[in-house]
Amino acid sequence: MDGMTAAEDAWEVAGRRFRSRLVVGTGRYKSLEETAAAIEASGAEMVTVAVRRVNLSDPGAPMLQDFVPPDRYTYLPNTAGCHTAKEAVRTLRLAREAGGWNLVKLEVLGPPPFLYPDMPATFEAAEALIKDGFQVMVYCADDPLAAKRLEEMGCVAVMPLGAPIGSGLGLSNPFMLRSIIENARVPVLVDAGIGTASEAAQAMELGCDAVLLNSAIAHAKDPVRMARAMRAGVEAGRHAFLAGRMPRNYAADASSPMAGLIR
């Protein structure tokens, strides 16, 4: 990618501008060192983080901020583990106090084994958070009506799932993702379910603004190398989307000219 194209092809959410279209989670790594190396290799500028109790018996333990500095990466605090709107709102109020950030990732999940977005609880939490001044990027079902409703409520980005969190199944319903993307006036990120680089590329080819993933990198045998692959996949998919794919023909069409053929 040449410098000009990269500079021009930024995306924006809540007034912040990003050149990388890959947003990565910081969970599930073997160590904070590996976390830092994989995130660096991914080229991501925005990372999701979780909010949890400090360990009072080891207050001097190394912290995420020491390895993934918030002055270099935009922290996007999440509500992972929250199953009610009340828990989600409480968690993000704490995140705002800890970091001073209003831009947050809302996810309210149903029970295992699918952890599918609980949309009624998500609507309730989104409403409370927006009223409280948060800028909400929201994990949601691949449901065009739900995505539109979240946008109309004032969410700054909608993030439909590709497949259940941590499943690595790829895009289970590309058609619905495409319809959400085509109807949205806010950025759309495909969040969760991506397992490998071609699936990140496929999401970008659908025209989404960015891709959010975590396990696909953290659970690869070589996370740093997979982070590089994801970066390349996202860039390739974005270029392919902008370039516009050729139409599908259900018959062959020779690439070499017929004129000048020897007889």
Add this chain to the structure above:
Amino acid sequence: MRGAMPGPSPGGPTAALTDAALTITVNGEERALPGPLPLSEFLAGAGLDLRKVAVERNEEIVPRSAYAATLLGPGDSLEIVHFIGGG
């Protein structure tokens, strides 16, 4: 910062519940305090980097600017959180 506290650290594991003037709950565990104590002193005694944590008392956020003026009393429940890796 530990040296700033007179006597045993209020957040320390050795504080005995029986001798305590009051008990509070911190991240789900009971803690003994010798008496009413400003939140700022409790946090300093616990050895936490205040720039990296957030505190909720009885389900209400305590802004950093209010740590010194917030006096911990009997039955108070604190949640002290920070950022960790997550997806």
